[in-house]
Amino acid sequence: MSDVIVIGGGVVGASAAYHLAREGASVTLIDRADQGQATAAGAGICSPSNVLAAPAAYYPLAVRSGHYYEELLAHLAEDGEQTTGYDVTGILRIACDEEEASRLPDFLRYQREAHAQGASHIGDTTMLEAGEVASLFPPLAPVHSAVYSSGGARVDGRLLRDALCRAAERHGARIARASATLDVQGGRVSGVLTGAERVRAEAVLLAGGAWSAGLTDHLGIALPLFARRGQIAHLSLPDTDTSRWPVVTGFHSHYLLSFPQNRVVAGATREEVGFDYRTTAAGVHEVLSEALRVAPGLAGATLDDVRIGMRPATPDNLPLLGALPGLSNIFIAAGHGAYGLQLGPYSGALVADMIRGITPPLDLSPYAPERFVSSV
Numbered sequence: 001m002s003d004v005i006v007i008g009g010g011v012v013g014a015s016a017a018y019h020l021a022r023e024g025a026s027v028t029l030i031d032r033a034d035q036g037q038a039t040a041a042g043a044g045i046c047s048p049s050n051v052l053a054a055p056a057a058y059y060p061l062a063v064r065s066g067h068y069y070e071e072l073l074a075h076l077a078e079d080g081e082q083t084t085g086y087d088v089t090g091i092l093r094i095a096c097d098e099e100e101a102s103r104l105p106d107f108l109r110y111q112r113e114a115h116a117q118g119a120s121h122i123g124d125t126t127m128l129e130a131g132e133v134a135s136l137f138p139p140l141a142p143v144h145s146a147v148y149s150s151g152g153a154r155v156d157g158r159l160l161r162d163a164l165c166r167a168a169e170r171h172g173a174r175i176a177r178a179s180a181t182l183d184v185q186g187g188r189v190s191g192v193l194t195g196a197e198r199v200r201a202e203a204v205l206l207a208g209g210a211w212s213a214g215l216t217d218h219l220g221i222a223l224p225l226f227a228r229r230g231q232i233a234h235l236s237l238p239d240t241d242t243s244r245w246p247v248v249t250g251f252h253s254h255y256l257l258s259f260p261q262n263r264v265v266a267g268a269t270r271e272e273v274g275f276d277y278r279t280t281a282a283g284v285h286e287v288l289s290e291a292l293r294v295a296p297g298l299a300g301a302t303l304d305d306v307r308i309g310m311r312p313a314t315p316d317n318l319p320l321l322g323a324l325p326g327l328s329n330i331f332i333a334a335g336h337g338a339y340g341l342q343l344g345p346y347s348g349a350l351v352a353d354m355i356r357g358i359t360p361p362l363d364l365s366p367y368a369p370e371r372f373v374s375s376v
């Protein structure tokens with residue numbers, strides 16, 4: 001008998017399991033490792049400015065999540081985990097033409113206001129001339145101008161997920177590779193079934209990403225989660241140290257970011273095609289042509305990999321965090337869409353608090369499952 005079963009071992013489930021285990025709960029994490037796990041494919045931009053296109057209700061979570069990364073990394077380091085791929089490299093919002101440049105002053109003002117109101121991890125924000133931009137990210141074509149925020153960061157989702165899982169295990173969590181279904185007895189969820197095995201628990205957390213909807217079908221609950229596919233290209237530049245290059249955004253919905261030692265990631269498509277795990281000609285064309293349009297210096301890079309991930313999306317583009325109505329021992333943390341690597345570690349910590357009966361330090365009502373799910 002566990003205190004808590006977490007279904008799903010992406011960044012959200014791994015974080016929840018880690019926080020629960022760290023606080024002394026007995027935890028079993030069950031993960032099916034689906035092809036298209038978003039965490040394994042996600043780019044990894046961590047910056048509140050990246051959330052500007054999202055609904056306003058995202059913002060408090062984004063600001064807290066940004067601050068929280070520092071605390072999380074310190075906890076992981078105490079637990080022997082130093083390798084997360086997280087680094088503060090700065091973030092550029094580039095303008096390629098006059099029209100895009102005309103929007104930058106507003107963006108600059110907004111960033112500075114947010115910084116003054118508490119989002120200190122945005123760092124210093126400045127307007128850069130074309131020449132200054134080129135020195136920060138050499139493959140870029142001459143741009144008109146750009147806004148640079150020194151606090152922009154990036155993380156490697158695979159490394160962070162694995163660090164969280166190892167640290168959770170170190171605190172006694174059990175991690176299993178299996179497909180879980182809810183075990184409902186007498187109108188109450190008593191645990192999960194993994195094939196023939198029945199695992200009992202006081203509480204169950206659904207952290208199955210875009211696949212979470214399938215978990216509650218037989219409870220008569222239709223969770224409004226769906227997959228938004230992303231195809232994302234991994235390039236390498238031989239003999240070039242890219243590890244300190246900033247994140248580049250601002251060209252349509254596309255972006256570039258870099259990782260040690262010589263990797264550049266170009267993302268990403270946003271497609272609603274269900275769970276279709278395929279690299280498509282149009283997808284690769286889209287990401288590479290956008291990348292090369294703004295950064296023609298990448299033309300000679302090696303195309304190492306195209307990753308495919310299913311972003312867990314909801315109709316209002318906000319996550320689902322909290323207990324399912326009418327079922328006091330079953331919780332959900334899913335639906336972080338394009339922002340789960342930034343927000344997911346903190347969401348995992350918040351939902352771990354809720355499961356332990358502790359009031360989280362942030363008003364979670366905008367993300368309450370009740371907005372979509374009525375009591376059962």
Ligand SMILES: Cc1cc2nc3c(=O)[nH]c(=O)nc-3n(C[C@H](O)[C@H](O)[C@H](O)COP(=O)(O)OP(=O)(O)OC[C@H]3O[C@@H](n4cnc5c(N)ncnc54)[C@H](O)[C@@H]3O)c2cc1C
Nearest residue numbers: 008010032034038039042045180209230309339340341342
């Ligand atoms: C191309 C792309 C780029 C992105 N870029 C960024 C970015 O720059 N910044 C950012 O913050 N976010 C980004 N994201 C979003 C981010 O990756 C996701 O929001 C986040 O990883 C979601 O994490 P999750 O744990 O909810 O889901 P997932 O990582 O998808 O994990 C869900 C897990 O649950 C398992 N599971 C499901 N059902 C069951 C079951 N019944 N039994 C057992 N296991 C089950 C699955 O197998 C899977 O392993 C990007 C995503 C993509 C695809």
